[in-house]
Amino acid sequence: MKKFLIPLMGGLAGFLNGLFGAGGGVIAVPLLQKAGLDPRRAHATSVAVIFPLSIISICFYFAQGALTAGDALPYLPFGLVGGVVGSRLLKRINADLLRQVFGVLLILSALRMLWS
Amino acid sequence: MLRAIASFLTGAAASMGLGGGFILVLYLTLYADIPQRTAQGVNLFFFLTVSLLSLYLHYRHKLLEIKILLPAIAAGIPAVWIGCMVSEKLGSSRLRPLFAVFVLAVGCRELFSKRIQKNPPEREPSRGSGNH
Numbered sequence: 001m002k003k004f005l006i007p008l009m010g011g012l013a014g015f016l017n018g019l020f021g022a023g024g025g026v027i028a029v030p031l032l033q034k035a036g037l038d039p040r041r042a043h044a045t046s047v048a049v050i051f052p053l054s055i056i057s058i059c060f061y062f063a064q065g066a067l068t069a070g071d072a073l074p075y076l077p078f079g080l081v082g083g084v085v086g087s088r089l090l091k092r093i094n095a096d097l098l099r100q101v102f103g104v105l106l107i108l109s110a111l112r113m114l115w116s
Numbered sequence: 117m118l119r120a121i122a123s124f125l126t127g128a129a130a131s132m133g134l135g136g137g138f139i140l141v142l143y144l145t146l147y148a149d150i151p152q153r154t155a156q157g158v159n160l161f162f163f164l165t166v167s168l169l170s171l172y173l174h175y176r177h178k179l180l181e182i183k184i185l186l187p188a189i190a191a192g193i194p195a196v197w198i199g200c201m202v203s204e205k206l207g208s209s210r211l212r213p214l215f216a217v218f219v220l221a222v223g224c225r226e227l228f229s230k231r232i233q234k235n236p237p238e239r240e241p242s243r244g245s246g247n248h
Contacts, residue, residue: 056193066154082127082129
C-alpha cells in the first residue's frame, strides 16, 4: 500500500468537505483504490474517513450560522431508506454503470447550475 | 415527491462512497432555492445521519480498512478547518459557480474513467480485482 496516499487522501477529502460540504468521497475512493484497496472496500472505507471529518465541518457550519438542524430534518426519512438500499447494492451493483449514470447526472446538473 | 427522490438517491449514493452529497446540494440549490452554504450544511447533517447506518452495515460486511482511518482522519482535520474558513470567506454567491465547476469536472471524470476501465476486466477476468 502506498502510505503517502492515505494522509493525502484525508487532507483533500477534509478540505473539500469543509469547502463544499460534499465531494470527499469523490477524491477518497480513487485514492484509496490507488493505495491498494479493492473498489468495494475503498467505497466503504471512504465513508468511515469522511464521517468524523463531517462532524467537524458541521460544527463549523453551525458556529458560522450557515444552517439550523431543522433545515435538514425533512430530508432524513427517505435518505435513511436510500442508505440501507445503497449499502446492500454495493456488493452487487455494476460499478461501471453506476459511475456512468452518476457522471451524466452531475454534468447536466452542473451545467444547469452554471446557466441559472 | 422530488424531495423524496433526491433524499433517497443521496442516501443510496452516500452509502456507496459515490459523492451522494452532490445530488442533495444540487437539488437544494437548483430546485429548493436554498443558499449554497446552507445547502452544504444540510448535506453534512444529512450525510452524518445516513452514513451512521451505512457505516454499521459496512462494518458488518467487513468492508472497512480500519488501519488507515487514523492517519487519514488526522490529516483531514486541519484540512477541514481550512476548507470551512475558505468557504465562509467566499460566501454562497461565489461558492455556487465554484461548486458547479467542481461538479462538472467530477462528472466528466466519471464518464472518462468508465471508458478506460470498461474493456480490460472483461478480457482478463483471471486477475480478480474484487469485481464480483
